[in-house]
Each structure stands twice: as structure tokens, then as C-alpha cells.
Amino acid sequence: xxxxxxLGSHVSVSEGALVLLRCNYSSSVPPYLxxxxxxxxxxxxxxxxxxxxxxxxKGINGFEAEFKKSETSFHLTKPSAHMSDAAExxxxxxxxxxxNKLIFGAGTRLAVHP
Amino acid sequence: xxxxxxxxRHKVTETGTPVTLRCHQTENHRYMxxxxxxxxxxxxxxxxxYGVKDTDKGEVSDGYSVSRSKTEDFLLTLESATSSQxxxxxxxxxxxxxxxxxxxxxxxxxxx
Numbered sequence: 001x002x003x004x005x006x007l008g009s010h011v012s013v014s015e016g017a018l019v020l021l022r023c024n025y026s027s028s029v030p031p032y033l034x035x036x037x038x039x040x041x042x043x044x045x046x047x048x049x050x051x052x053x054x055x056x057x058k059g060i061n062g063f064e065a066e067f068k069k070s071e072t073s074f075h076l077t078k079p080s081a082h083m084s085d086a087a088e089x090x091x092x093x094x095x096x097x098x099x100n101k102l103i104f105g106a107g108t109r110l111a112v113h114p
Numbered sequence: 115x116x117x118x119x120x121x122x123r124h125k126v127t128e129t130g131t132p133v134t135l136r137c138h139q140t141e142n143h144r145y146m147x148x149x150x151x152x153x154x155x156x157x158x159x160x161x162x163x164y165g166v167k168d169t170d171k172g173e174v175s176d177g178y179s180v181s182r183s184k185t186e187d188f189l190l191t192l193e194s195a196t197s198s199q200x201x202x203x204x205x206x207x208x209x210x211x212x213x214x215x216x217x218x219x220x221x222x223x224x225x226x
Contacts, residue, residue, distance in 0.1 A: 036217075043204060043218055044204070046214055090157070104158070
């Protein structure tokens with residue numbers, strides 16, 4: 001069965017510092033990969049996704065992620081954190097076969113301090 | 115933003131009572147999903163629908179049922195609510211199979 005592991009339930013960075021949120025997945029074949037962001041008391045918003053093609057994917061708000069098949073990873077990065085980036089981030093995978101069932105990681109809460 | 119609304123947004127109920135949550139979309143998307151969000155678990159799929167009257171179970175479907183009589187509406191019913199069903203429930207939609215899912219604002223349900 002597929003699974004998603006997000007390393008670190010809480011990450012804290014200074015404003016202007018690099019943001020790195022880690023995501024590893026287990027799948028027999030390369031899945032579709034997603035990062036979602038959730039602001040307090042809101043639903044989930046898509047940041048970016050990887051389906052096929054270029055392994056470095058750019059998303060909204062300056063975020064990007066790189067699909068590394070050999071490492072089964074899809075880490076999310078942003079060069080310079082902003083206070084408005086404080087939120088919870090979820091990595092998710094979708095099997096290429098069957099219906100679009102998303103398997104989510106447990107989430108990483110990002111705090112940005114001045 | 116995708117046109118997805120959920121009602122009610124907040125509900126407090128007692129153990130043993132039936133509860134129905136509604137998801138309404140204006141996007142005419144074929145696929146609809148119900149998830150629950152609990153701390154430490156991310157989101158887990160309860161049920162999903164791949165068309166009118168076509169539904170299937172997700173990974174945490176026990177104690178829940180769904181119905182979809184119209185493209186735009188997907189109902190989640192807790193036949194007899196239990197305290198373990200206290201959670202935040204999210205509806206999602208997607209246009210095509212294996213396409214991006216768009217999420218509603220959520221319903222916070224408390225079962226006392």
C-alpha cells in the first residue's frame with residue numbers, strides 16, 4: 001500500500017531563511033505527487049504538483065519541489081521565507097492506476113519568526 | 115477558487131444521533147470526495163463518487179454512508195454519531211480521474 005512520510009511535524013524558520021519541508025513516499029511505480037497548503041480555519045489549496053516531465057516543479061507563492069525517483073522524495077523548498085508562509089503543509093500521492101485517491105502525509109506545520 | 119460549499123460549517127451533536135453533511139459544487143466536476151482531518155493523520159478518504167449514484171469506499175468508511183443523486187451534491191451521513199467521529203470534514207472535487215483535487219472550506223463536527 002502507498003504511504004507518505006513527512007519528516008518533522010513542526011518546522012520553524014526565520015523570515016528570509018530557506019524553507020525545506022521533506023516528503024518521502026512509498027510506491028511501486030512513480031505516482032502523481034502534490035503539495036497542499038492549509039491556512040488556519042481554511043480548506044486545502046494546491047501549491048504544486050508533479051505528474052510527468054520535468055522533475056523540478058514550480059508552484060505558487062515562490063515554492064518549488066523536486067521529484068527524485070531514486071530517493072522516492074518530493075521535498076518542498078522556498079528560498080526565502082515570508083511571515084505569510086506560516087501554515088500547515090501536506091504532501092500527497094496519487095496512484096497512477098485506478099481512481100484518483102489521494103494519500104496524505106500527516107502534515108508539517110511551518111512557523112516563521114521575525 | 116473552485117465553487118465548493120459545505121454545510122453546515124460547524125455542528126455540535128450528541129452521541130447516537132444521525133448527522134448529514136452536504137457538499138455542493140458549481141463546477142460540474144464528475145469526481146467528489148469526502149475526507150476527515152485529524153491531528154497526526156493528515157486527511158483520510160472516507161468515500162468518493164465517480165458519477166451520479168456511483169460511489170465507493172475509502173480507507174475509513176466504517177460508520178459513514180454517502181449519496182449522490184445530482185452532479186452538484188454529495189452527502190455524507192453518520193447514521194449514529196460517535197465521539198470518535200469528532201473531526202473536521204472536507205469535501206473535494208476533481209474534473210477528471212487522477213486530476214487535481216480542489217477542497218471545500220470544511221465542516222467542524224463535534225460529537226458529545
